Amino acid sequence: MAADLSSAALAAAAAPVGAAPVLRTEDLGIRFGGLAALNGVNFAVARGEIRAVIGPNGAGKSTFFNCLTGVLRPSSGRILFNDDEITGLSPNRISRKGIARSYQITNILPNATTLENVRIAAQSRRHGWSLFTHHRAFRDIIEKAEAVLATVGLAAKADELAANLSHGEQRNLEIGIALATEPQLLCLDEPTAGMSAGETDDTIALVRRIARDLTILIVEHDMTVVMGLAHRITVLHYGAILAEGTPAEIQSNPRVLEVYLKT
Amino acid sequence: MTARRTRIFWMAFAVILALLIVMPFGLPEFWRRFLTEILIWGLLAMSSDILIGYTGMVSFGHSAFFGLGMYGAAAALLTTRPPSLWLALLYGLIAAATVAAFVAYFSTRLRDIYFAITTLIFSQIFYVIIFTWTDATGGENGLAFSRPALAIPGLFSLPFTTLTLYWFVLAVVTGSYLVLRRITRSPFGMVLQSIRENEARTRAIGYPVERYKIVAVMFSGLFAGLAGVLYAIQNRFAAPDFVFFVVSGEAVIYNIMGGVGTLVGPIVGAAAFLLLREGLSRLFPYLASVASQHGLALPGLAEFPYLIPLGIIFIAIVIFMPQGLLGFARRRLNE
Amino acid sequence: MLEEFLIQTINGIVVGMILALVASGLTLIFGIMDVVNFAHGELFMLGAYVGVVTLAGTGSFWLALLVATLVVAALGAAIHVTTLRPLLGRDPLNTILVTFGISLVLQNYALWQFGPVARKINEPFTGHFNLFYLEYPWYRLVIALLSAAIIAGLWLFLKYSTYGVWIRATTQDRLMAQAMGIPVPRLLTIVFAIGSGMAAASGVLFGPLVGVNHAMGLDWVLKAFIVVVVGGMGNLVGSIAASIFISLTESYASLWVSPSQAIIVSFVVLILTLLIRPTGLFVPTPK
Known part of the structure; x- marks a missing residue:
């Protein structure tokens, strides 16, 4: 190795x-x-x-x-x-x-799904002030989030609650959240x-x-x-x-x- | 939500709405007015849920927004002939929104407890202003005015009866619920929830958190003001008591009893609280009379304040049902 | 004009010292336990009522003061054990809600038990001295001195006694304190009891100046919160300085506006503090 x-x-x-x-x-x-x-x-x-x-x-x-x-x-x-x-x-x-950052002590949204954790980061560049459309309607953001999840190897856990991920998976989610902001x-x-x-x-x-x-x-x-x-x-x-x-x-x-x- | 859950939700919504529409038919006058009050306080509590349940900001400022909505409506109803429902709504909402913007600007820089205390202080500032500015606000005695008719100028004018007023309020509250539901599921709403869950991270991924908080306070204030306008229309008076911070506290209590972060929870909480209050306030005099019929003299029982058992119930809920409290009724953010 | 100014200065200091006594209890509770005690005003109010009852029964003001302090301290301990200990480790905003509920319960209890008519506590001694054109009661000066004495006693207790040292250790590092064998939950109950007792004492001392009624706590809880925030949460010396500062500004303001409007001055001071120096105006080194 x-x-x-x-x-x-x-x-x-x-x-x-x-x-x-x-x-x-x-x-x-x-x-x-x-x-x-x-x-x-x-x-x-x-x-x-x-x-x-x-x-x-x-x-x-x-x-x-x-x-x-x-x-x-x-x-x-x-x-x-x-x-x-x-x-x-x-x-x-x-x-x-x-500039994006991941944290030493895991700093995710534990009560949200893995996908949502990344989606909200991806959303920060676009549509953040949209008030009357359901967030699911913005397919571009969701696709971006799904792509990031695939990159960090968490695609299979997209609908899992972030708190239920293993420690290693949460660390990778950390990186995913940072990546989703297109740094x-x-x-x-x-x-x-x-x-x-x-x-x-x-x-x-x-x-x-x-x-x-x-x-x-x-x-x-x-x-x-x-x-x-x-x-x-x-x-x-x-x-x-x-x-x-x-x-x-x-x-x-x-x-x-x-x-x-x-x- | 999956398609199936969405269907279930809308079916339940339709059923409940239908029930609410027909409910007053079987009820005497007093209870019709009571239902209307439940809806109005429920709307106030729902407005506070935007802040507490969705953004994680406990606010004691809602009495200011509610009160200003009330006084704004009063201003419209006292200064225009004939008194116009729509102007009352307009003035009330503008007054509430202005106050909300003002309070938001100062208090959203602060976190947690300091935010709560500051909003409370602002409520009291407005209370003192309204209480002492007797010329404009009637001071301690408040303002009395007549109820406007449901009217579109030039088309029709229908004075409200208890029944039609109930349906009007039901329509407004239902509409508000639907609007708020939309907002909390929008990208904006998801950001609010992210702020609640992890404010620092939300900032770190690029969101101007302070601006979101200000907008949240303004929406919250707007709907609280709407509740105030409805209250003014129903009761035909405006009084400084409603601007006192205790009213904010009551809104928070309804919110928590019913379940934060759910929007319907607060309305249920208001209903539960008000029903409990009504029930308890009749219970003690009843118990006292029963006791005296059996030869037992229990002095003081008849006047036993219902707020004591109510307060104890509230405390018990805060301690023993934390999932309903700032720990949130819903764990999943994707709704 | 100068005379009125000086009179208001003395008034401000007298009221400020009582406020300081109330606020020290509150800041002690907040600084050490992270509990925002909304019920503090009601403890003040209950102290005054216990004072009324004891005074009526025994005729001694000083006995009333002592009994009120002890009874309410015990009540505070009971409240802490039953409603606040279960909240240890939870979000501190829970405590605001619980103490708010407690304040409702206590207020309504007082209303039910004592009725809506205000009671009076008579001063332990009458007697005035001539302050310009006024006959200024000695009692007022004595209150100020007594309040200062009690606060000084608290300070000494915190600095030198065993419990005091333990309390300060718990503030700095609760986990470490527990690891060292300090009985933290019991300590927190004691702190809450002390704070409650101080509020009660203020209630009895202040009783002769105003009528005692069930709503008297509300004004004081707001003012005390303002003091605690302006003086710096958990900062004893700061709360004293802030109490005097705020009372003085209000007293001076009442030269121009009515007393019920003068309170806006303290609100404005609070808002300014939160904007400019949120850790407290009287905190030595802002973080």
Whole structure:
């Protein structure tokens, strides 16, 4: 298995070099009281790249995602998406710009069906203010939702209540909800958290499938996932970028090994 | 809903509607008026269900919308000759919608408990304004006016009887139910339910949640105001008591007793509550007279306030039937 | 004009201290238990009635104060155990509804038991001093001092006593507190009882200033909520500051408008607070 992953990694490592960064931050910082959770982060990811963001607990990975998606307002610095300033915008406006996110702790609508979870996300771009037509009448949205469910492998569970899905299925639904908003940049926050080995492999294959048309940022703790998927890796430590590079470079970086990878 | 369930629903709807249409024939005057009141309060409770049951926002502001609808109708009925039903509706709805927009703007920025408290405070603000602005609103005594006729100017004019007024109110409430049912199943309605289930995620997938909440409050206020107009027409007076926040609380009680998130639940809840109230208020004097016939003097029994057992029943429902409460009667969103 | 201003200042402070006593109970309950106690005004009202009854029976104001506090505290404990403990762990909005129901029950009970005519509690001592052109009763100043004393007592209790420390631990991290063996449900009942007792005490203290009747709780519950939100939920010092602030603004407003309209001022303060600084005007560092 490991061999498969690393060869796939080599193949995937044909990352677009010199492509314009779809997202970059300039000196991004955020403070909570006296604590700087992020400090002087200059980050850039190219279109079509799969970038993993790793680091020990408390390094600022989720905070970084929260800043990108508008949940937190940075104390300093700027975030630019397609050269458009998005610093401090509200989450719904950032979503409309083309950034979507899945969550570390499953954040679905448990009392809705799997299909509805995705349908409502798909609807956010069109027909959201329609008042007097039944939602089922909008076939385009439903077909879009069904397509997304097929992509994440949940087509068979479309009418199942989301709360009844297995943990792994719910994690994939997370990704599906984000996908349904037609993003350019997809931020996956520990997508394989709590998954079995088999489920993890399925998710890796899923991410590879969808990566063809997207730029992906992925926060992960599972190193096999990271090494197998990422074109490049950014290592965060105490809110700052410790190192950046290809998986091979990171694996052999002494500072990273010291701080994080206990291989 | 599957095609089969849809058929069943509409059949049940038709049966119940037919029952409601013929029910007053067998009833004395008092009960005809009572049924009309049930429908009006049911409409108020249904309007509050939009917020509580579908959007997850507990509001205590409905007395303001109801009251403004009532006073708006009063304004129309007191200032135009002959008093016009349609103007009363128009003025009342505009007044209620304006107040709803105002309240919505300020209170929807706030979450949960703060939202509830703010809507309550707004009810009280309007109460104080109406209570003290005696010149315009009649202050404590309210306003009295005559009931308009069911009329289309130039075509016909039919003064309301208790029976025809009942049917008019039934038509309005049924129509409101159908409209609200449509709205809650529309894409807009599905967004409201998504907000109820997971507000943060709804925002994260691109919905401007605050705007949806404002529109929800406005719809809710509109139908509450409609209930107020109907009440004014039925009872021919407007009083500040109806703007007091306790009325909002009662609407919430009917809503919860009947089942939130169901639209019909609130109407059933209003019926149950009002019937229970009527029954209990007759029960205690009856028990007292029975007791004294048997030589047992139970002072105070006759005046025992029916609101005590009613309040206890309500508390019991909140504690023991949580599925009817903010946990929602219906689990599936696809309706 | 200056004289009226100063008189209203003193009035504002006096009423503010009583409001602070009521509000501290409410903010204690909210801050520690996440319970919005709609019935707080009724506990205030029942305290006043128990005071009336005890005073009629024993002739002693101070005994009435003590008995009212204890009786209503016990009532509060009973209410908590029967209706609020089952709601632990549920959406806090449930508690608003339950306490609203309780307030209806208590209000109607009082109406039935005592009738609609207002009762009076007589001051424990009469006696005035000359404040400008008024004869200002000593009693009013004593109330303010007493309220301050009770609140100070509460603060000391929370800071230094065993139970107080446990209560503060529970506020910070309920799960951890339970894991450490702190009897959380019992503690919450005690907190509710304390809050109820404080409301009752305010009722007795305030009794001589107005008539005691079954509806007196309604005004106070609204004002107390405004204070709690403006002062910061769960912030004791904040509620005191907010109580005084709001009472003062209302007292000054009553120089120009009627008292029933003056209450709009407090409403406006609340709305502004919620818009500008929702965590509370008197909270030191906004989050």
